[in-house]
Amino acid sequence: MRVPVRSSLMEIEDYEPGKLVKGAIKLSSNENPLGPSPKVVKEIVKSIEEGELNLNLYPWERNEEELRDEISRYVGASARIGKENIVIGAGVDGVLDTLVKIFIETGDEALIPIPTFSLYESLVRIAGGIPGYIKRKKGEDFSIPLDELIPACNEKTKMIFISSPNNPTGNCIPEAEMRAIIESVPKVMVVIDEAYVEFADSSLVNLVKEYENVLVLRTFSKAFGLAGLRVGYAVIPEWLASAYKKVSIPFSVNSIAIKAAIVALRDKAHLRKCVKLVKHEREFLLENLQRRFLRVYPSQANFVLVDVSPRKSYEVYEELMKNGLIVRDCASFRGAGDSFIRITVGTSEQNELVVEALKQISS
Numbered sequence: 001m002r003v004p005v006r007s008s009l010m011e012i013e014d015y016e017p018g019k020l021v022k023g024a025i026k027l028s029s030n031e032n033p034l035g036p037s038p039k040v041v042k043e044i045v046k047s048i049e050e051g052e053l054n055l056n057l058y059p060w061e062r063n064e065e066e067l068r069d070e071i072s073r074y075v076g077a078s079a080r081i082g083k084e085n086i087v088i089g090a091g092v093d094g095v096l097d098t099l100v101k102i103f104i105e106t107g108d109e110a111l112i113p114i115p116t117f118s119l120y121e122s123l124v125r126i127a128g129g130i131p132g133y134i135k136r137k138k139g140e141d142f143s144i145p146l147d148e149l150i151p152a153c154n155e156k157t158k159m160i161f162i163s164s165p166n167n168p169t170g171n172c173i174p175e176a177e178m179r180a181i182i183e184s185v186p187k188v189m190v191v192i193d194e195a196y197v198e199f200a201d202s203s204l205v206n207l208v209k210e211y212e213n214v215l216v217l218r219t220f221s222k223a224f225g226l227a228g229l230r231v232g233y234a235v236i237p238e239w240l241a242s243a244y245k246k247v248s249i250p251f252s253v254n255s256i257a258i259k260a261a262i263v264a265l266r267d268k269a270h271l272r273k274c275v276k277l278v279k280h281e282r283e284f285l286l287e288n289l290q291r292r293f294l295r296v297y298p299s300q301a302n303f304v305l306v307d308v309s310p311r312k313s314y315e316v317y318e319e320l321m322k323n324g325l326i327v328r329d330c331a332s333f334r335g336a337g338d339s340f341i342r343i344t345v346g347t348s349e350q351n352e353l354v355v356e357a358l359k360q361i362s363s
């Protein structure tokens, strides 16, 4: 006989990763087209071969500390962020998992402006919480209606999740709006997900030193090209560090990932190269797609959102797939409707193929 699983799981959608088809160009998961710094690969192989990384041992605390130190320097000496403000996890996904466990009890609520990254709502539901959805202003700039978000908070609301730049819309929340939210709800933890911040014009990380109810998530999966190793971090107010340590799974980031992240942070030239490519190619996609046929939204991330109306997103997705190009059909994003596709910015050759294929499809 099967043992019954928790009833709340019935309401949780499977996480849908970007598809991977052999031989096709994958522009569906916002990965880095240049991959990690070659120094990362070299250093890892070397440190395993030379026995510096002992894979038979659990990850060494000192290495984790070194990474947190390195992250704090990267995030901003100007913001007075030290290693005591940094926690790490298995990607932003892993960090989010720990945070939701810290704040959400059965019956608690969390607010999520949509469309956005789907893991926020899944984790809230898994914890027995209730996600509340606030629709971003569609058809305009996908900004968040503060006059709906702030009054929607009540004594049960424990968290608000704001992705900035937002996946899949690509826009950032202005600092003044973020401050208004944080100041209006001092008993709610405001989570700012900056997974794509390296491709944006600015960051909100300084707010962590000013307010007790805000934290910022970052990742090595995007600009640093290390999605396969699963490393992410949060910049948190110091009071939260002990709860994080208690709840987080021990050794959630493995030794190789820790080493890779340290080396990646030190190779600033590679980071600059990746960011430069994405910004340049993002402009290419924007100009060429907009000029020709479609509504393309300005983006601060490494992807662009395209409205293919009056076509349906799944039709265009399938036709692109026939051309060997995998993009994201955004119909799976709650509140996105059925006419958006999201295209990860690829290499120049890949982006030219995308423009060419969309030109054929829409002519």
Ligand SMILES: Cc1ncc(COP(=O)(O)O)c(C=O)c1O
Residues within 6 Å of the ligand: 029, 030, 090, 091, 092, 093, 094, 117, 163, 166, 167, 193, 195, 218, 219, 220, 221, 227, 230, 231, 232
């Ligand atoms: C907004 C956002 N946050 C977090 C993630 C996941 O990041 P990580 O690979 O660090 O778990 C993604 C992945 O696409 C994302 O779009």
